[in-house]
Amino acid sequence: MPPRDLQRASAQHLLAEARTRVGEARPGLRVETEEVSGLPVPALLKAAEAAELLVLGSRGLSKAAGFLLGSVSQAVLASCERPVVLVRAAEHGEDDALPEPSDHEADTATGGRDVVLGLDLNRPHDAVIDFAFDAASRRAAPLRVVHGWTLPPYYYGGALMPDLNAGMAEQVRRELSAVLRPWQERYPAVEVRAQATVGSAGRHLVDASHDAALVVVGRQIRRSAVGAHIGPVTQALLHHAVAPVAVISHD
Known part of the structure; x- marks a missing residue:
């Protein structure tokens, strides 16, 4: 032959x-x-144009290996304007990658694990938040919202200015609650656990992925010809996350 x-x-x-x-x-x-004949990246991007969601799987790499070691996944993710879910095949079964089809099913498929949303308060986007709430609603699972924030460069430690540290932390919590309030009203059955932590959002999301059913993050669409267009937080997450990761593109 x-x-x-x-x-x-x-x-x-x-x-x-x-x-x-x-x-x-x-x-x-x-x-x-x-x-489909042809190269995989253009074929997947074309298929995604007529789809609501694109799912890409790993090759069952070791726990130390990341999704972005695959050139196809990286190229598709950098250019696709549809939601993309990346699943590390060696870590979770096929049932864990996507929201369940029925709003009335219990979360037996996810073992009670949270859906985790990485939320950027500087640029919160409706599409990202809605995807996370909808995923949690379909699974009847709690939604854990993680926001990482950093102290100003002139600030050298909470021990020196504890009142300022506490005040800034309270302000971040208020802003987080204000952003989430309309979505909690829209999805009243979803239990929300908001977490505002000092430090890299990528590191906190990687930690959260170890007991999550799904991690949801956003990616701003950049149509320039130069660069990977993924962002440092998402890139760190895709290298080290254990759970499936949903990347939601937005303007």
Whole structure:
């Protein structure tokens, strides 16, 4: 058999196997497969244009390896304007990556784990917050909101100015509550646990991912030809997160 025919046969076998596995895991779910010629990055970006969500999986790399070691995932994530969920196959089963299809199902598939939202108070975006609340609502899971903030460069330690430290922390908590209040009213069944912590948001989100069902972060769309367009917090998270990560693009 010519090499091209071998490649096509292998692709068809892979698609058939994937369809069977998904069908067995989700009885009643309609599963469609499509064999597309060409390079993977343009093909995935084109498919995402007509989709609500794009899911990319790792190759089952070790715990020390990150999603962004894959050039395809990095290139797709940097250019895709749809929500993208990245799943580390070695860490969680297929059932953990996406919100459950029914609002009335218990969170048995996630084992009671939180959905985690990384929230930037300087640039909070509705699409990111709504995705996280909706994911938590569909899973009947708590939503843990993590915001990392830093002290001004002229501030050299809480021990020297404890009143200023406490005042700034209280201001951050008030701002966090104000941003979340309309969404809590829209999703009254979602239990929200807000956490404002000093330090890198990326580090706190990585820590939170160890007992999370899903971590949700935003990515500002930048259409310039230079750069990875991912951002340092998201990049750190994708290198080290244990849970699936949803990256929501926004203007």
